[in-house]
Amino acid sequence: ETGVTQSPTHLIKTRGQQVTLRCSSQSGHNTVSWYQQALGQGPQFIFQYYREEENGRGNFPPRFSGLQFPNYSSELNVNALELDDSALYLCASSLGGIAEAFFGQGTRLTVV
Amino acid sequence: DQQVKQNSPSLSVQEGRISILNCDYTNSMFDYFLWYKKYPAEGPTFLISISSIKDKNEDGRFTVFLNKSAKHLSLHIVPSQPGDSAVYFCAASSYNNNDMRFGAGTRLTVKP
Numbered sequence: 001e002t003g004v005t006q007s008p009t010h011l012i013k014t015r016g017q018q019v020t021l022r023c024s025s026q027s028g029h030n031t032v033s034w035y036q037q038a039l040g041q042g043p044q045f046i047f048q049y050y051r052e053e054e055n056g057r058g059n060f061p062p063r064f065s066g067l068q069f070p071n072y073s074s075e076l077n078v079n080a081l082e083l084d085d086s087a088l089y090l091c092a093s094s095l096g097g098i099a100e101a102f103f104g105q106g107t108r109l110t111v112v
Numbered sequence: 113d114q115q116v117k118q119n120s121p122s123l124s125v126q127e128g129r130i131s132i133l134n135c136d137y138t139n140s141m142f143d144y145f146l147w148y149k150k151y152p153a154e155g156p157t158f159l160i161s162i163s164s165i166k167d168k169n170e171d172g173r174f175t176v177f178l179n180k181s182a183k184h185l186s187l188h189i190v191p192s193q194p195g196d197s198a199v200y201f202c203a204a205s206s207y208n209n210n211d212m213r214f215g216a217g218t219r220l221t222v223k224p
Contacts, residue, residue: 042118045210048210050210055210056210090155092155100161103156106154
């Protein structure tokens with residue numbers, strides 16, 4: 001049984017650029033959630049995908065978008081990057097709706 | 113809107129003693145609560161959970177208490193060990209809800 005893996009682990013982008021972050025969910029899990037964790041804060045819910053459909057969204061603008069693939073892996077895309085998008089982006093997988101979600105190690109995004 | 117609050121950013125205890133981490137919430141719709149532990153450069157790791165139909169849940173050295181009337185939960189670690197030193201996040205959600213809300217975290221340091 002493999003855990004949740006995210007790639008890349010670190011990334012530096014320039015303001016205005018676009019970025020794609022990737023997540024492989026834990027074996028058997030059909031739900032993937034994405035979170036943004038700014039320095040000194042708890043993770044903030046971005047959105048969730050369940051069986052390839054968006055299943056809820058937090059208070060993030062439309063330039064944050066995502067996909068889930070048939071194998072339940074997922075991507076987070078952020079367009080028109082802003083300096084405030086600099087954060088740790090966490091992916092979590094679970095079986096079904098809530099239950100205990102298992103997190104990846106995160107992708108540290110720095111926007112300069 | 114900070115619906116989950118951890119008012120103590122840090123806590124220091126001696127090895128072997130009890131660690132008590134506190135969490136308050138404001139949304140009465142929350143009915144499922146979780147604690148996660150996070151080491152540096154790793155994603156949060158699920159520790160223990162409790163549903164609103166219970167007031168206590170134990171797992172080895174870890175016990176979570178829920179006081180619904182006060183909208184308060186706490187995590188007790190007995191006895192505390194140096195390896196418990198980490199940031200602890202409290203999270204809350206509803207069954208079948210996709211939006212898990214996190215507190216800002218409490219950094220626990222257990223001194224040998």
